[in-house]
Amino acid sequence: MKWYESPLVDESIVISARVRFARNFEKYPFPIKLTDSAAQEMAAATARAALSGNGTAFTDELRYFDITDTPQESLLPLMERHVLSSHMVAKKGVKGIILNGREDVSVMLNEEDHARIQSIFPGDNLDGAYAAADALDTLIEDKGQHKYAFDQEYGFLTSCPTNAGTGMRASLMLHLPALENTGYIAKMLPALGKFRMTVRGIHGEGSESLGAVYQISNQFSLGKPETEILQALKSAVNWIINQEKSMREKFFTKHRIAVEDKLYRSWGILTSCRTLDHKEGMNLLSDARMGFESGIYTMPRPAKTIYALMTNIQPGSLCAIAGKPLNQEERNIYRAEYIREQLKA
Amino acid sequence: MKWYESPLVDESIVISARVRFARNFEKYPFPIKLTDSAAQEMAAATARAALSGNGTAFTDELRYFDITDTPQESLLPLMERHVLSSHMVAKKGVKGIILNGREDVSVMLNEEDHARIQSIFPGDNLDGAYAAADALDTLIEDKGQHKYAFDQEYGFLTSCPTNAGTGMRASLMLHLPALENTGYIAKMLPALGKFRMTVRGIHGEGSESLGAVYQISNQFSLGKPETEILQALKSAVNWIINQEKSMREKFFTKHRIAVEDKLYRSWGILTSCRTLDHKEGMNLLSDARMGFESGIYTMPRPAKTIYALMTNIQPGSLCAIAGKPLNQEERNIYRAEYIREQLKA
Numbered sequence: 001m002k003w004y005e006s007p008l009v010d011e012s013i014v015i016s017a018r019v020r021f022a023r024n025f026e027k028y029p030f031p032i033k034l035t036d037s038a039a040q041e042m043a044a045a046t047a048r049a050a051l052s053g054n055g056t057a058f059t060d061e062l063r064y065f066d067i068t069d070t071p072q073e074s075l076l077p078l079m080e081r082h083v084l085s086s087h088m089v090a091k092k093g094v095k096g097i098i099l100n101g102r103e104d105v106s107v108m109l110n111e112e113d114h115a116r117i118q119s120i121f122p123g124d125n126l127d128g129a130y131a132a133a134d135a136l137d138t139l140i141e142d143k144g145q146h147k148y149a150f151d152q153e154y155g156f157l158t159s160c161p162t163n164a165g166t167g168m169r170a171s172l173m174l175h176l177p178a179l180e181n182t183g184y185i186a187k188m189l190p191a192l193g194k195f196r197m198t199v200r201g202i203h204g205e206g207s208e209s210l211g212a213v214y215q216i217s218n219q220f221s222l223g224k225p226e227t228e229i230l231q232a233l234k235s236a237v238n239w240i241i242n243q244e245k246s247m248r249e250k251f252f253t254k255h256r257i258a259v260e261d262k263l264y265r266s267w268g269i270l271t272s273c274r275t276l277d278h279k280e281g282m283n284l285l286s287d288a289r290m291g292f293e294s295g296i297y298t299m300p301r302p303a304k305t306i307y308a309l310m311t312n313i314q315p316g317s318l319c320a321i322a323g324k325p326l327n328q329e330e331r332n333i334y335r336a337e338y339i340r341e342q343l344k345a
Numbered sequence: 346m347k348w349y350e351s352p353l354v355d356e357s358i359v360i361s362a363r364v365r366f367a368r369n370f371e372k373y374p375f376p377i378k379l380t381d382s383a384a385q386e387m388a389a390a391t392a393r394a395a396l397s398g399n400g401t402a403f404t405d406e407l408r409y410f411d412i413t414d415t416p417q418e419s420l421l422p423l424m425e426r427h428v429l430s431s432h433m434v435a436k437k438g439v440k441g442i443i444l445n446g447r448e449d450v451s452v453m454l455n456e457e458d459h460a461r462i463q464s465i466f467p468g469d470n471l472d473g474a475y476a477a478a479d480a481l482d483t484l485i486e487d488k489g490q491h492k493y494a495f496d497q498e499y500g501f502l503t504s505c506p507t508n509a510g511t512g513m514r515a516s517l518m519l520h521l522p523a524l525e526n527t528g529y530i531a532k533m534l535p536a537l538g539k540f541r542m543t544v545r546g547i548h549g550e551g552s553e554s555l556g557a558v559y560q561i562s563n564q565f566s567l568g569k570p571e572t573e574i575l576q577a578l579k580s581a582v583n584w585i586i587n588q589e590k591s592m593r594e595k596f597f598t599k600h601r602i603a604v605e606d607k608l609y610r611s612w613g614i615l616t617s618c619r620t621l622d623h624k625e626g627m628n629l630l631s632d633a634r635m636g637f638e639s640g641i642y643t644m645p646r647p648a649k650t651i652y653a654l655m656t657n658i659q660p661g662s663l664c665a666i667a668g669k670p671l672n673q674e675e676r677n678i679y680r681a682e683y684i685r686e687q688l689k690a
Contacts, residue, residue: 257678261619272613274606333602 002081002308003104006122010292010305013241014124015173015213018082019133019230022113022158022167022221025146030159031110039094040066042146043109049144050098050107050136057135060100068094073325076316082120085111105132107140112159113167115140124237126172126230155222165222170230172237173202175307177212177290178247179240185214188243195236196220202282211282211289211310216240248294263291267299271343275329276336281313285339302343309342347426347653348449351467355637355650358586359469360518360558363427364478364575367458367503367512367566370491375504376455384439385411387491388454394489395443395452395481402480405445413439418670421661427465430456450477452485457504458512460485469582471517471575500567510567515575517582518547520652522557522635523592524585530559533588540581541565556627556634556655561585593639608636612644616688620674621681626658630684647688654687 009015028034028042047064054061067075078084083103088095088111096109108116117140119132141148149157156167163169179185185199192199198219201209216237218229252259266287270276276284289306291297302309312321313335319326322334354360373379373387392409399406412420423429428448433440433456441454453461462485464477486493494502501512508514524530530544537544543564546554561582563574597604611632615621621629634651636642647654657666658680664671667679 257620257674261681264617264619265614268613268615268617269610270613272609272616274609275602329602336606 003102003122005308008123009307016120017126017129017172018120019129019170020118021137022163023115024113024149026149027146036094039110043096049140052143053139060102062098062100065097077320080314080317166226168221170233171215171217173215176214176244177286179244180212197236211286263287273336275332277332285310348447348467350653353468354652361465362471362474362517363465364474364515365463366482367508368460369458369494371494372491381439384455388441394485397488398484405447407443407445410442422665425659425662511571513566513571515578516560516562518560521559521589522631524589525557542581556631608632608641618681620677622677630655
């Protein structure tokens with residue numbers, strides 16, 4: 001089971017917690033200057049160190065994949081599942097990935113930095129995600145042959161200075177339909193700046209929000225210890241959750257029938273339509289998620305979590321499920337078919 | 346069972362065939378000049394004549410109702426079922442109705458004319474409707490005490506000269522979703538004028554078309570024998586049916602997925618929504634009717650015909666089913682509930 005198939009994912013406003021560390025080794029120049037052979041050596045050494053924890057440190061076995069020659073369309077689903085960055089999918093040259101079956105722990109090798117160590121946990125378990133990423137980070141340095149590039153003043157050194165310091169980006173992925181539908185989310189951006197936090201769409205920097213899914217993450221990785229950054233993120237997210245809850249309550253009280261009608265119509269369309277584009281699919285699934293969360297829906301939940309469906313209807317993931325390349329029209333038809341099948345009573 | 350609950354109604358483009366005769370008795374002035382007591386005498390005498398056929402001429406027993414003091418809201422459902430005209434519902438003073446249980450034969454008494462004899466048959470059975478109305482017409486004159494007002498030159502005399510001559514209005518009610526969705530129906534009006542036919546919405550003169558339901562009827566009742574008028578109506582309607590069929594075929598061939606998608610989404614909304622206004626309900630039911638007719642829908646047909654649902658979701662009929670007066674918001678909620686219940690697998 002992947003992490004996003006956990007029932008936890010559909011139980012609350014918070015979908016998942018993610019922590020990643022940007023790390024580079026003293027011995028090697030940054031990836032942009034790294035030769036292919038040195039990159040291969042670096043990746044293999046890092047993988048050895050990480051995989052040495054299998055059987056003791058991790059219950060779910062890590063594996064190493066050299067994805068240098070993997071076609072982009074095969075990497076796309078991993079990007080859609082937040083394991084690879086779009087930069088990692090697009091970049092040429094040596095690249096590797098360390099990954100477990102649940103996909104809740106991973107390392108991108110030779111991305112913008114030598115190692116991007118990441119953990120994603122379902123629900124609001126930010127401490128769990130931090131602990132897992134931290135454990136892997138420690139293992140890679142302790143069991144590895146090379147020390148991380150570290151400066152007394154700037155902390156961990158990174159290709160892009162905005163990642164220096166802790167090298168940590170922590171984020172929580174939230175489902176915020178009420179704040180989105182009321183347009184209130186836009187008004188919250190300045191206040192989030194004060195928390196030194198930033199809001200992004202479902203696929204991070206510059207990405208559009210789809211299905212009312214938003215990522216809240218720390219703006220700065222420098223100048224504060226990790227624990228304080230995590231605490232600030234939790235505070236910001238608690239504030240957002242309270243706003244979302246009070247907005248839902250206000251909306252439900254004032255427009256109960258209209259809300260029920262909208263959510264049930266979305267269910268009707270999801271279970272009936274014959275063609276469905278990605279954006280509409282995400283919006284309808286967002287309604288469905290709210291329908292179950294709010295207790296408005298009385299039908300049993302589908303076997304897969306709604307967020308798993310949101311994940312699987314993305315273009316690359318959908319083709320992977322179909323087992324063949326599909327053009328846009330074919331994808332829209334297959335998306336409708338797939339969702340109908342999954343939501344069948 | 347009412348005539349519109351016959352499975353025939355959902356089998357074809359033609360929903361129903363209707364024939365009505367406008368008749369007045371020599372003995373009495375037209376209704377506008379008729380005293381209440383004379384009107385009562387006229388109505389009772391006509392009812393006696395009509396009901397004398399019970400047990401021999403008609404299998405489904407006719408009954409007479411004095412509706413002089415019946416509140417308008419109680420008459421509304423009969424108007425929505427095409428038994429009463431809106432004039433009949435609104436008018437003050439003496440009025441009566443002769444009606445059988447199937448509601449396929451009826452007489453409005455003291456409407457614009459003394460007697461409006463009507464028959465509605467399911468499907469395209471225009472000859473059947475004509476025969477039934479004709480039989481009742483004959484019975485009323487033969488068994489009655491009074492002769493119809495008739496002129497050698499102008500034929501049957503009527504309050505409004507446009508009804509003189511045969512006094513007959515024949516119409517076929519058609520379901521024309523393809524001609525409506527393509528906007529082609531508007532272009533057909535001049536051609537229908539050449540057939541001396543006219544197109545009206547679901548509730549006759551001046552009414553809006555709802556649910557892609559149209560009535561085609563003869564423009565003139567004078568100057569041609571009944572058989573020729575009926576033949577001209579059939580020809581006009583055959584032409585329209587062919588247009589509708591070819592438009593459906595063209596549309597299905599070109600936009601199969603889009604058509605399937607639209608019809609199935611409508612089904613999804615019908616079976617899921619929590620509030621539904623009259624107009625949207627009619628449009629969705631129109632899609633549902635086309636879904637079944639075209640063989641696109643694979644689910645079993647509901648117990649009631651789709652046209653029966655179209656009939657029952659009208660404001661007056663809906664309140665009658667609910668058994669209590671409902672304001673517009675309550676009606677919209679009850680309409681959604683009623684349809685969900687009726688379409689439940």
